[in-house]
Amino acid sequence: MTAEIGVLNKSGVALAADSAVTIGNGRKIYNSANKLFALSKFHPVGIMIYGTADFMGVPWETIIKVYRHKLSDKHYSNLERYATDFVDFLTNNPFKELSSTSEQDSYLQFLFDVKIESIRDRIINLAKEIVNGNEEITPDDLEKYFSVITEEEIIEEFEYYNQLEYIQEFSDDDFNILVQNYSQTIYQLIEEKFENIPVDQSLFEKILGICIYYVLKEFTSDQTGLVIAGFGEDEIYPTLISYVIEGKINNKLKVEISNKAEIGESGSAAAIIPFAQSDMVHTFISGIDPDIERLSNEYLGNIFKSLPQELLNFIKENTTLENENYNELVESFEEVSNNLFEEYRNAIDNYRNEHYINPIIGIVRNLPKDELAEMAEALVNLTSFKRRVSSSLETVGGPVDVAVITKGDGFIWIKRKHYFSSELNQQFFQKYLRGERHVATHIEE
Structure with missing residues (x-):
């Protein structure tokens, strides 16, 4: 990094x-x-x-x-x-x-291997969660769950990639060329990785499609x-x-x-x-750590989302509120709650722009050349210092x-x-x- x-x-x-x-x-x-x-x-x-x-x-x-x-x-x-x-x-x-075509081939095979492993591992982890949550599950039930989870996960991922746009130069023509050139390689990887997981021909084809879409529609970590x-x-x-x-x-x-x-x-x-x-540059500029901001928005969003239901349940338990009125009030309260959450986010954004981002950009606008360099170096050093005093590498x-x-x-x-x-x-x-x-x-x- x-x-x-x-x-x-x-x-x-x-x-x-x-x-x-x-x-x-x-x-x-x-x-x-x-x-x-x-x-x-x-x-x-x-x-x-x-x-x-x-x-x-x-x-x-x-x-x-x-x-x-x-x-x-x-x-x-x-x-x-x-x-x-x-x-x-x-x-x-x-x-x-x-x-080098050999370099392209080896890289594609590496990506296909990574993607197929990730699908398999996700299916196994979901199955483990079901087993751990139900001590009375039988081997027949487990096989049935495995089959259902496998089908649902593969179909869901295929549909996700199917609706994505191709990256710039690529198209269906590239998809067809890769299917023609690498279908045998991908099928062998599926047989190897899914040795004990039930996969029929239609799911084989969907995993093939996932692998090809993955390299044509999405950037990887490499x-x-x-x-x-x-x-x-x-x-x-x-x-x-x-x-x-x-x-x-x-x-x-x-x-x-x-x-x-x-x-x-x-x-x-x-x-x-x-x-x-x-992360440290964003913290310096915006006044809040990006991870804390995400957590805050997610946590408050869930609170505002559940608040109308919780509030009306309390009212219903302690009053004679009719069901018809209850449903209408839920919808009204949800709208009010969503508006309040949006007002909160807008207020935070406005405060951040007024007190952090705009003043810093205003200073940068007038910095001489030597201080531009000093600022750039200081911001990189800030990230370096944070990594040095944290437990991460x-x-x-x-x-x-x-x-x-x-x-x-x-x-x-x-x-x-x-x-x-x-x-x-x-x-x-x-x-x-x-x-x-x-x-x-x-x-x-």
Whole structure:
């Protein structure tokens, strides 16, 4: 996991990222990962990554630097063109490793295995709950319950996925291709995982459909977030665009825009956008922990929902309230209760905006470049500190890389870690700058 942030105003955008990387199913954490890069050596554009550290088995750092070399001094009129060009590069490039069909096959089989296991485990857990709640249940009853639960769970999940929209490039054609190519693999996995669970042919087909829909309609936890920010040639104010990317299926990129922030006349004057582990940033900005807010709304919502019934039951027990009047009053009380709950939520939202969000955004709107960087770094460090003093793994930590991107100065490192000594590796910096001098000479000629 990680913590990253973009802080934008009309002066520029500050990007900050921690260095923690988790490997081995969360059992080992290193604080040396690079997640923030310049997307161009010559133009004011930067990129951050979070989530999965590679794409099709190739490290993101390698892909970004190869693309940067290919881009050279080429520029685009707006930031969105830089972003789409980078995303297109993931599909259209000369590297066979980024289009490996074997990598696609192994990844799809892994996802199918995960999904089928999750269906099986959910069915088994539901059956255990029934057994634990009824000591007199017989083996015949258990078999009957198992059969009913299996059918209900599989049909319910199939209907859930069936009504979802496909992710961008995918369609029924991709569904049919995957069914043709992977039905045998999926059937074998079902037979293996559902060895002692009754599944007929119609349920086999529904699990097959669930598996295919799962990879075409939903992003899994093995996704990468890409954050691209900066200025296009014709843009005076910064823009930030983030994507969710998860490999290739049928040689098509599984990608979707997850966020876009534009500073300027048509957008806002400032923005604070956290990525990955964002709970502490939301707490700082809104004045309340997101988990506490969710729990509060859920708990109060249940109270307001049950209050009319409880109140009228009390009245009915202690008065001569008729059933006809009782039902009418329940409906009226429910409406009043729902309105009161909405008023409560609106009051909280208004207070939060007036006393927390708007004042902070008002300050960010006028921050100079150096303080944009300080704020971005502080918010990442805040998340890191929270993880350090909690009982959970320190999945945010290590040095914080910070960069500021402005229209005039371009991509400027404020803080950057190196895995090597700069004094011992002068040739690295000479090589880095050689490309800039080569392009400058080419332009003069």
